[in-house]
Amino acid sequence: MSGKTIVNPRYPLRINVGFLINQPVGSYREIPFEFEQLTLWDDLPASDFSGVARVSKTGQGILVDAAFQTVTTLECVRCLTAFQQPVQTQFQELFAFKFNQVTDSGLVLSEDGNIDLAPLIREYLLLEVPIKPICRPDCRGLCLECGANLNETTCPHQAQVFVD
Template sequence: MLVNLKDIFVGGAPITIGYAMDLSKEEVPGGGFPFSEPVRVSGRIENRAGVVQLHAAVHAVRHTVCDRCLSPISQPMHVEFENVLVTESQGDDSDELLVCSEQTLDMDALAKTNLFLSLPMKELCRPNCKGICPQCGKNLNDGPCGCKPQGHPAFLKLREFLQ
């Protein structure tokens, strides 16, 4: 969604933003397409004494699998952000400042960037996920599998060699 900022920059009425966007075909930096459900974007733009401020939030549910045990994960996400919108660069631009030189705001791109920046580095179904057994494939979160503990691959090779 492109938001027209022409009026708000000259002191116009606040703008309320509320819509859903489709990110189902957007691959995330870590790989995969976790946003199969519509992502909701909401926000408000206000001109307060000449300073144009955006407060916005993105609501999404991330559908992915655990990096260790491959169990499905459905994780709600709520990402809030604030920006000061300006028509031209101020020289010492902080992250908060957003230059909208065409007097429009690409809300889709901004919401997507903020959502993707808050993705975790690792997808884990729980902080202490035990993963799957490399020998039998059992999910070790459901209990031990009874396989003999495997040594370091280098030692296994050595054992093979000595037999």
């Protein structure tokens, strides 16, 4: 199936899959997404966001098979410097047609036929963000005495630390 996807600027990751409800099982559409900046989440700023969601009709509901990538800003746990980190994720989720149909995720297709992918994408991307982000493998961190960023400068305290 082909068709033009119209993006709502208030909900850029909301897709209408109502057209699939009356289609035969196996019908699908691939929906591409591409945004320079995406500011949906305070805890996950996203730039160069792109991906594709393939929505397919199954006997139980609408299957979303998606892959997304973005670049987010993180803070290094060693030197506290902000840095850019590429993050990517893939997922499959089934949105059931009715509340009485059970899916592993408990997701149900809304009556208006819209699926907002934003909460799912946020959750899956956050799972890919390192728990302790480090700007680079050889990050030297901060001086414990004066707080100087040891990646950018040296300080007199470092000589004492290595001598002791």
